[in-house]
Amino acid sequence: MRLTLTNRNTQPRLRAAFSLGVAVLLVAGLIASQWLLGDAAQQMQFDARLAPPSVDHWLGTDALGRELWARTLAGLALSFWVGCLAALLSTLIALSLATLATLSARLDALVSLLIDTLLSVPHLILLMLIAFALGGGTQAVIIAVAVTHWPSLARVLRAELLQLRQAPYVRISRALGKSRWFVLHGHLLPHLLPHCLVGALLLFPHAILHEAALTFLGFGLSPSQPAIGVLLADAMRYLSGGYWWLGVFPGLGLLLMVLGFERLSSRLRSAL
Amino acid sequence: MLKAHQLRFQFANSAPLLRALSLTLNAGQWLGLSGDSGAGKSTLGKLLAGYLAPQTGAVTLDGAALPKSGVQPVQWLPQSPELAVNPRWRVGKILREAWTPSDAQCQAFGVQPSWLSRFPQSLSGGELQRVCVLRALAPEVRFLVADEISTMLDPITQLELWQALKREAEQRQLGVLVISHDSALLERLCPQRLHLSDGQLTSI
Numbered sequence: 001m002r003l004t005l006t007n008r009n010t011q012p013r014l015r016a017a018f019s020l021g022v023a024v025l026l027v028a029g030l031i032a033s034q035w036l037l038g039d040a041a042q043q044m045q046f047d048a049r050l051a052p053p054s055v056d057h058w059l060g061t062d063a064l065g066r067e068l069w070a071r072t073l074a075g076l077a078l079s080f081w082v083g084c085l086a087a088l089l090s091t092l093i094a095l096s097l098a099t100l101a102t103l104s105a106r107l108d109a110l111v112s113l114l115i116d117t118l119l120s121v122p123h124l125i126l127l128m129l130i131a132f133a134l135g136g137g138t139q140a141v142i143i144a145v146a147v148t149h150w151p152s153l154a155r156v157l158r159a160e161l162l163q164l165r166q167a168p169y170v171r172i173s174r175a176l177g178k179s180r181w182f183v184l185h186g187h188l189l190p191h192l193l194p195h196c197l198v199g200a201l202l203l204f205p206h207a208i209l210h211e212a213a214l215t216f217l218g219f220g221l222s223p224s225q226p227a228i229g230v231l232l233a234d235a236m237r238y239l240s241g242g243y244w245w246l247g248v249f250p251g252l253g254l255l256l257m258v259l260g261f262e263r264l265s266s267r268l269r270s271a272l
Numbered sequence: 273m274l275k276a277h278q279l280r281f282q283f284a285n286s287a288p289l290l291r292a293l294s295l296t297l298n299a300g301q302w303l304g305l306s307g308d309s310g311a312g313k314s315t316l317g318k319l320l321a322g323y324l325a326p327q328t329g330a331v332t333l334d335g336a337a338l339p340k341s342g343v344q345p346v347q348w349l350p351q352s353p354e355l356a357v358n359p360r361w362r363v364g365k366i367l368r369e370a371w372t373p374s375d376a377q378c379q380a381f382g383v384q385p386s387w388l389s390r391f392p393q394s395l396s397g398g399e400l401q402r403v404c405v406l407r408a409l410a411p412e413v414r415f416l417v418a419d420e421i422s423t424m425l426d427p428i429t430q431l432e433l434w435q436a437l438k439r440e441a442e443q444r445q446l447g448v449l450v451i452s453h454d455s456a457l458l459e460r461l462c463p464q465r466l467h468l469s470d471g472q473l474t475s476i
Contacts, residue, residue, distance in 0.1 A: 168355045171323055176370035176410065177343035190360055 016271035019264045026260070027080065034077045040067060041074035041226045050238070053245050060245035062234065068245060072253045075228040078221070079254065082142055083208040089146035090207070091153060091200040095192065098157035099184065102165055111158065115151040123148050127210055131219040141220045145207045153199040157192060164188055194272040201265035205258040212254055228254045273298055274346060274415045274447060279319055279329035289315055291471035292329070297415060300445040304462030306455060306476070311468045313451045317417040320449065321348035343370055347408040351420040353400035357392045364388030367403050371410040381406045381436045398429040405433065409440060415447040422457070434461060
């Protein structure tokens with residue numbers, strides 16, 4: 001019986017550790033590839049324009065003869081950084097506002113109102129407006145994605161904090177003369193860290209997808225950058241000509257990355 | 273002197289639990305409180321310790337309201353020690369949250385030095401309850417509300433815990449409100465006993 005219980009407890013952790021290991025390896029490979037490839041994603045070969053996948057051109061080339069595999073890798077690396085920074089910023093906003101909500105009933109009402117308002121507006125419209133207002137580019141995309149993605153995590157963290165604030169050990173800590181600040185960093189925040197980690201990982205695929213969508217629609221990264229959204233937008237112009245590889249490979253790369261991180265976050269959630 | 277004057281309390285959307293209830297607990301006094309489940313014993317304990325605010329009436333300490341900050345002079349000890357400690361903290365950190373008990377005090381309450389580096393999950397309920405009781409005995413504390421603190425303990429551990437608390441309370445003239453269903457225990461510990469029923473206190 002004891003053995004069964006132990007297995008049940010350790011299996012999700014083993015799975016999560018395995019997924020985390022694979023993710024770290026893939027991300028390290030992605031980052032290393034950018035360092036090793038240099039400007040391969042920008043090198044044009046005018047004698048090999050729109051070449052289909054072959055031994056010489058693994059994933060084919062685009063209209064300017066640039067290797068699609070190098071551009072897809074560069075796009076994924078760019079998406080990874082944008083997604084990372086946006087998810088991190090989003091988590092920080094969610095945690096700060098959830099903490100603010102626990103300070104007084106008025107602030108709680110204000111934060112709840114802000115969460116409900118943002119959740120009621122479609123993401124993409126808000127993203128486009130913010131990115132447009134900020135003038136586009138990497139920074140604008142990161143800010144737009146971060147500013148629009150925190151509400152669902154903030155709602156979870158706020159609920160968790162409100163519940164935890166009533167826990168006997170937290171009330172006792174206050175009765176033992178501990179300040180609000182001590183209770184916050186000594187009792188509440190350490191309890192929230194696993195939630196933040198999983199929340200950030202769940203935000204990450206969303207952030208990547210929205211960055212790609214925003215760039216695809218022309219409000220995001222600059223067309224000169226080899227972003228996945230830029231590659232997909234370019235591919236749209238050539239799809240009717242039968243140049244399928246221009247859209248399929250970058251799209252598949254994005255899909256695999258999003259699914260991989262989605263799986264990693266759900267495994268981490270089960271383990272934690 | 274800890275005094276509850278004309279306390280009235282009810283939870284939202286329910287009937288009044290305590291109706292114009294008054295109570296006095298003197299320094300060094302051991303007062304027993306019994307009552308059926310749901311009669312409001314724990315609620316009264318939490319009101320006395322400042323964990324809840326009454327709808328009407330007031331709890332005063334030497335004629336003044338309970339302080340809003342610092343170590344509270346009235347400490348509440350809950351029934352389940354597992355819920356009273358941060359599961360992410362080691363026992364040593366839990367014990368020293370408000371003050372640092374001496375080795376003699378740890379020994380008196382049977383708190384072993386080897387427990388201090390362990391996490392609370394690895395201690396039994398009885399062991400953890402001793403830690404919680406000792407933690408609550410900061411020098412500023414003058415009254416204790418012991419809410420069924422020995423219910424889940426075996427008779428020997430119960431005896432040891434109450435003996436240690438009795439010694440400490442006598443030395444420091446602590447007033448203790450003992451809440452329990454166990455009338456034999458209340459008889460042994462408390463010269464004065466009260467029964468809570470229908471929101472009112474009656475003397476036994």
